[in-house]
Amino acid sequence: MVKTREQDYYNxxxxxxxxxxRHARDLARFMNRQEIPLIRDHWIDRxxxxxxxxxxxxxSIIVLxxxxxxxxxxxxxLKNSTNSRILRELCDQILLxxxxxxxxxxxxxxxxxxxxxxxxxxxxGLFHRGLLEGTLFIVWHQHKSVFxxxxxxxxNFFSVCRYEYKESNKIVVGS
Numbered sequence: 001m002v003k004t005r006e007q008d009y010y011n012x013x014x015x016x017x018x019x020x021x022r023h024a025r026d027l028a029r030f031m032n033r034q035e036i037p038l039i040r041d042h043w044i045d046r047x048x049x050x051x052x053x054x055x056x057x058x059x060s061i062i063v064l065x066x067x068x069x070x071x072x073x074x075x076x077x078l079k080n081s082t083n084s085r086i087l088r089e090l091c092d093q094i095l096l097x098x099x100x101x102x103x104x105x106x107x108x109x110x111x112x113x114x115x116x117x118x119x120x121x122x123x124x125g126l127f128h129r130g131l132l133e134g135t136l137f138i139v140w141h142q143h144k145s146v147f148x149x150x151x152x153x154x155x156n157f158f159s160v161c162r163y164e165y166k167e168s169n170k171i172v173v174g175s
Contacts, residue, residue: 012104019097026090058112062128065105069132069164070139072098073157077150102164106171113172125169132165133158 031037072095079091113121140147140154147157 009108016101016104019101023090023094023097026093030084030087030090058109058124061105061109061112062124062131065102065109065168066128066132066135068098068101068105069168070135070161072102072164073152073160074139074143074146076160077147077152077157080151081146081149102168103171106168109172110174121173125172128169129165132161136161 075091075094075098079088079095082088113124136158140157144154147154152160
């Protein structure tokens, strides 16, 4: 029975990875058509990949869900910043997918935390919140032109990301 659950989880992750790859392909195609140069590599992506590579399952999920929470706000800003119907539709699709990803990963974190004490879970939650909030400063600095064009100033970008984190955390803690 455990093998089945592990296989189901693995299959779901493979599907999420395929969706993320499709997002990247679709966005790259759009950018190429608009003659917008692609960024092939970014240090923050490398840091997140390295954190996931050396982490166990739970920390890996925390790193992943942190990026997905921020992506939800980023793609809302990108959608709000453009008049392109194609880009708006791409953002809508990505937002739908990210919503499912965050919900699934939140449920997984909830299942992983069920066997632990509240104190340990609270400490893990504080770590996650700290990772999110630290990452927000970096992401804002790197992408503030998109956020500003989408109608955000730093304080409401921070607040909206914290709200998304709190919504996810309701699932994680089971409230």
